[in-house]
Amino acid sequence: MVLTGAGISAESGVPVFRGDDGLWEGHRVEDVATPEGFARDAETVHRFYNGRRARVQEVEPNAAHEALARLAREWSGELTLVTQNIDDLHERAGSPDVLHMHGELLKSRCNECGAVRSCTGDLSRASICDACEGIDCLRPHVVWFGEMPFHLQEIERALDQADWFVSIGTSGRVYPAAGFVRVAAAAGARTLELNLDPSEQSGVFDESRLGRAGELVPAWVD
Ligand code: BV8
Numbered sequence: 659m660v661l662t663g664a665g666i667s668a669e670s671g672v673p674v675f676r677g678d679d680g681l682w683e684g685h686r687v688e689d690v691a692t693p694e695g696f697a698r699d700a701e702t703v704h705r706f707y708n709g710r711r712a713r714v715q716e717v718e719p720n721a722a723h724e725a726l727a728r729l730a731r732e733w734s735g736e737l738t739l740v741t742q743n744i745d746d747l748h749e750r751a752g753s754p755d756v757l758h759m760h761g762e763l764l765k766s767r768c769n770e771c772g773a774v775r776s777c778t779g780d781l782s783r784a785s786i787c788d789a790c791e792g793i794d795c796l797r798p799h800v801v802w803f804g805e806m807p808f809h810l811q812e813i814e815r816a817l818d819q820a821d822w823f824v825s826i827g828t829s830g831r832v833y834p835a836a837g838f839v840r841v842a843a844a845a846g847a848r849t850l851e852l853n854l855d856p857s858e859q860s861g862v863f864d865e866s867r868l869g870r871a872g873e874l875v876p877a878w879v880d
Pocket residue numbers: 662663664665666668669674675676677691742743744760800801802803804805806807826827828829830831832833834835852853854855856857869870871872
C-alpha cells in the first residue's frame with residue numbers, strides 16, 4: 659500500500675500545506691479548511707479553493723506520479739494507492755482507482771442533497787441541483803478538519819493485508835493518515851518513508867529515505 663501527501667505534488671508546483679509561517683497560502687487552516695470556517699465566511703473559502711482549483715489545472719504530474727502509475731501496471735490489482743491530496747495528478751499520470759481520503763478539489767458537493775459533480779471553475783457561481791440556492795449550498799468535495807475522511811474501511815482492509823506500507827511526501831501530522839504506519843507495522847508490513855525532511859512519524863518506519871519524491875520514487879519503483 660502507498661500513502662501520498664502534498665510533498666509528492668510539490669515538484670509539480672502545487673504548494674505544500676505547512677509553509678514556514680504555518681499559514682496555508684496566507685490563510686489560517688481554521689478559516690478555510692473547517693466546516694465552521696465555511697459557515698462563517700463561504701466567500702473566502704470559495705476564493706481559497708477556486709485559486710487552488712485553477713492552479714492545479716495548470717500543472718503537470720511529475721516523475722514520482724508517473725513512477726507510481728508504472729508500479730500500478732506492474733502490480734496490476736495488488737497496489738492500493740491512498741492519497742491525502744485533493745489534486746488529480748495521480749489520475750493524470752495514469753494511476754487507476756486512487757483513494758482520495760480527503761476528497762477531490764475538482765469536485766463539488768451540494769449541502770442539501772449530497773449530489774457530487776465535477777467542477778473546474780468558480781464554485782460559488784456553479785449550479786448543481788434544484789435543491790440548491792445561495793453561496794453556502796455548494797461546497798468543495800473535500801474533507802475538512804473535524805470531518806470524517808473517505809474510504810476508511812477500504813484503507814483499513816488494505817493496511818491489514820499489506821506486505822509493504824510506503825509513505826511518500828507527508829509530514830505525518832494529520833490523523834488518521836498519520837497513524838496508518840503503526841497499523842500497517844502492527845499487521846506485519848514492511849514500512850518505508852520517502853520524504854524531503856524527517857516527518858513526525860519517521861521513527862516508526864523500518865526505513866526512512868530523505869530526498870525529493872521526483873528522484874526517490876522512480877529509484878524505488880524501478
Ligand atoms: C477526523 C483536505 C474524525 C482539505 C485536509 C487523532 C485521531 C483522529 C483525528 C485527530 C486526531 N488528532 C487530531 C485529530 C483531528 C485532525 C488532525 O489530525 N489534526 C491535526 C492538525 C493534529 N484530523 C481530522 O480532523 C481528520 N478527521 O479526525 O475525523 C475521525 C476520528 C477517528 C477516526 C477517523 C476519523 C480530517 C483531516 C483532513 C483535513 N483535510 N486536506 C484541503 O486539502 O483543502 S488535511 C491536509 O493536510 C492534507 O490533505 C494533508 O492530509 C494534511 C497534511 O499535509 P501533508 O500532505 O502531510 O503536507 P504537509 O505540507 O504537512 O507536508 C508535506 C511534506 O512533504 C513535508 O514533510 C515535506 O518535507 C515533504 N516534501 C516537500 N517537498 C517534497 C517533499 N517530499 C518529497 N519530495 C518533495 N519534493
